[in-house]
Amino acid sequence: MTWAVRIGLFVVPVMAYVITKRWALGLQRSDREKVLHGRETGVIKRMPNGEFVEVHEPLSQEQLHALVQHEQxxxxxxxxxxxxxxxxxxxxxxxxxxxxxxxxxxxxxxxxAKPTAQEYKEITDKHRN
Structure with missing residues (x-):
């Protein structure tokens, strides 16, 4: 029991940091994708070439602001x-x-990195065409 506490005293905080950091980066990556591509609607369309794609809906200005208002x-x-x-x-x-x-x-x-206005404009213009 003593050795488990001795080792755990050093290993557990490091593991908690690594897991939390990976989790936070995953959430940031998810937010970036949501800003650039929009919200998933659950609607699947079949393209003329046979490819299946999911339709995404653009986010409102309030949702966009909430996802990109943080400081880098x-x-x-x-x-x-x-x-x-x-x-x-x-x-x-x-x-x-x-x-x-x-x-x-x-x-x-x-x-x-937060999506820049240029990246957002390029993606939205591409999806409109």
């Missing part, structure tokens, strides 16, 4: 300097660690 965080740069401009070694180390942690949490591959 960006990592802080390593060059942040205090007001004096002269950094001591401890402050420089703290800034370096802060920049690395910020890059790890908000850098490349940590969040799904």
């Amino acid at each position: 965080y960006k990592p802080i740069g390593p060059g942040a300097v205090d007001g004096a401009g002269d950094l001591n070694a401890v402050f420089r180390l703290a800034q370096h660690l802060r920049a690395r942690l910020s890059d790890r949490l908000y850098g490349e591959g940590t969040q799904i």
Whole structure:
């Protein structure tokens, strides 16, 4: 029992972080798809070439706003300097660690990019034609 608690004390928080992060990215990916392609209607159509496609319905402006109104965080740069401009070694180390942690949490591959207005316009124009 003691060993299970000792190991679990370190393993469980890491596993919870990994699972939660993957879940959050999956939800962001789902929201992005919903914004770009609309809501699934459950209607299946057969195309002249024999292909089956599901009909999607565009979202209302309120729903679109709710899905894209969040802020996309960006990592802080390593060059942040205090007001004096002269950094001591401890402050420089703290800034370096802060920049690395910020890059790890908000850098490349940590969040799904919101669809841009250009992407949305291209998709909706393509579906109208």
